[in-house]
Amino acid sequence: MACRANALDRQTNASIEKGKTNLLLTNATIVTVNETRDVVFDGAMAVVDGRVAAVGPSNEVEKAWGGPSATAVDLGGKVVFPGFVNTHNHLFQTLLKGLGDDMVLKDWLSTMTFPAATHLTPDDCHAAAVLGIIEGIRSGMTCELDYMYAHPRTGLDEPILQAMDECGIRGVFGYGAMDAGLDFGVDPGLINKSDDIIKELDRLCSTYDGASDGRLRVWAAPAALWSNSESMLRGLYEVVNDHGDGITIHVSETPFDREATVAEHGCAGTECLEKLGIDGPNVLMVHCVWLTDADIKRAAAHDYKVSYNPVSNMYLASGVAPVPKMLRSGVTVGLGVDGAASNNGQDMLELMKTAVLLQKVAERDPVALTAEKALEMATIDGARALGLDDQIGSLEPGKRADFVVFDPYASPKSVPLHNPVSDLVYSSAPGCITDVAVDGRFLLRDGEIVVLDESAALREAQRCADDLCERAGITNRGSGHAWTLPAGM
Structure with missing residues (x-):
């Protein structure tokens, strides 16, 4: 371009x-x-x-x-x-904006996100990543972690890394997958063998860590505790520790998340991470809406980091993360826009304002979170969450x-x-x-x-989004979208 x-x-x-x-x-x-x-x-x-x-x-x-x-x-x-640091994203989801409106997480996954993810192509992933990165740049985003857990076929990762390089951002590519969770709605087309995933993570770390003049890094990003086996989770963490990298994982996003994690591992939240030996300062937990006081205490003890995603949590009605409690306990909290399928945007400015206002109203306290703290979360705290605070x-x-x-x-x-x-x-x-x-x-x-032809990139993203919806059979678009009113009306 x-x-x-x-x-x-x-x-x-x-x-x-x-x-x-x-x-x-x-x-x-x-x-x-x-x-x-x-x-x-x-x-x-x-x-x-x-x-x-x-x-x-x-x-x-x-x-x-x-x-x-x-x-x-x-x-x-x-x-x-x-520069603003986005600690959580799913760039492939920029092609799915507006298709998951007005659903709880479980339905959002099973009826739209997982079906679309099984039909992703390398061209889709590249176009989606460029689109999301451009939108992020326009709201001040210079660094972000992309959490790529969907691997229905090979060849989907390099296009995202290529997009990060072409757009010039500082990128952490989170490689993950799922080898469990069929009983909880995971599409069979997204199930991978743990040995294959662990080997591929090692290859990606060896190939791309420090690439593009040090702007690129590779982490592990298993989709969730409940959608991965013990052997997968332990194996991924071992690889990133060997390479000096990190691991990021969705933790306690909803009550369903905790219930499914207990069913798979016998415990939930930080207790589960601790049990699995995933217990270092290179652990970035995402969402954490339903953490208990005991979870927060363990997070502080292990120096776990947290990615706070308020727009996504509101969009899916997941709840309000107990951020003030985390901060008072000494837990590092950064901000995440999350994938555009649960945000409908990639706007860091909107994210900062929402992050503050949500806590004010939830706590009924005007200083529960402040503008200055929101900026810290978007900059130095986000950098600390990604292990980059000595650089950015x-x-x-x-x-x-x-x-x-x-x-x-x-x-x-x-x-x-x-x-x-x-x-x-x-x-x-x-x-x-x-x-x-x-x-x-x-x-x-x-x-x-100034790094690429923005107009051409936007048109390519629209083309890929239309094609993806056709292949995945997603009809909640155009004339197929029903006018939706609040419950009971």
């Missing part, structure tokens, strides 16, 4: 990749999310070889880092944030130059700006994200995707 960057963008990207030119952002408010949570007004940031070299007052940084080798970008008073999640010297530029004047919703963090979380629109960079390389520049 053709790059549509202008001359300045091409020069900036190429020179940074070659390590010969500094990028100097000036005339900005910089929200660092560093240890002391400094916000630099009238600030500047210097980038050298893809890393942050300096952050500080404009006059000081420009004096030290300006000059003929620096490509200067005057941001005209815009706000710079660390804040803007400070030595870290990778993954950043987002926010323009409040791009939308009346964001004006006036009094507090940049509040504006971002409560009053922003996707159009306010004007620039996004990874390793100092612009992926979005002045509101335009």
Whole structure:
């Protein structure tokens, strides 16, 4: 796909990749999310070889880092944030937006998601991943974990890794599968042999860990505790430990999730992980809506991380994750948009606002969660959840130059700006994200995707979505979609 960057963008990207030119952002408010949570007004940031070299007052940084080798970008008073980290997604589901409306998780899986997943092709996976990544970039997402558990056939993984590379994001590819769960609605076409999956995970880790100048990593991502045998779960965790990687898994998303896990393993939640020996700080649990107090205590003891997915939890009526309890217990919590089939979008801005408001109303406490904590969850805490907090999640010297530029004047919703963090979380629109960079390389520049032909990618995704629905026999679309009213009406 053709790059549509202008001359300045091409020069900036190429020179940074070659390590010969500094990028100097000036005339900005910089929200660092560093240890002391400094916000630099009238600030500047210097980038050298893809890393942050300096952050500080404009006059000081420009004096030290300006000059003929620096490509200067005057941001005209815009706000710079660390790139947003999405800790949970299923990119193949971008082709399924709007097909799973108004269903509980069990029905959503058995009537739509699993049937579609059994018909996925490599072209579908690539188009879906590009679509989801583009939408994520437009809402400031620079890093994400894709949780690919559907393997009805071989060849579905490399297209997603290719899409991550083409789009320039920092990606963690979660490879998983299912070898159990038939009694709980898993489609037979998605059942895999544990030995085959474990061998393939080892190959993917060996091949792609650290690829694309270190931007790509591979984790294990078994679909759920109840849809995998003990041997599968233990084997996957052994592989990622051997490679220095992590494992992510859906845990206690719904009462059904816990009941099915007890039926398969004799216990649920963190007790089950502990029993299986999956007990290190490289464990990222997803959803955790129905964790008990004992579960949270174990999570803190083992330094388990949590991915909080409020939009998905609301969409499927799964419940409200006890995030304040987790935070008070010292558990690291990041944010996840989840797959678009249980969100209908990939919007990190919407996610941050929803994450805060849901906890406020659930707890009936206006400070149950705050805008500042939502930003931390979307940046440094998300980075910590993926084991990347030494590289990303804040803007400070030595870290990778993954950043987002926010323009409040791009939308009346964001004006006036009094507090940049509040504006971002409560009053922003996707159009306010004007620039996004990874390793100092612009992926979005002045509101335009510059790494590929966005229009062509969107049309290809629509074509693949239409074809997938035809092959899978999904009729809840177009004239086949029934007008749905609330229960009892």
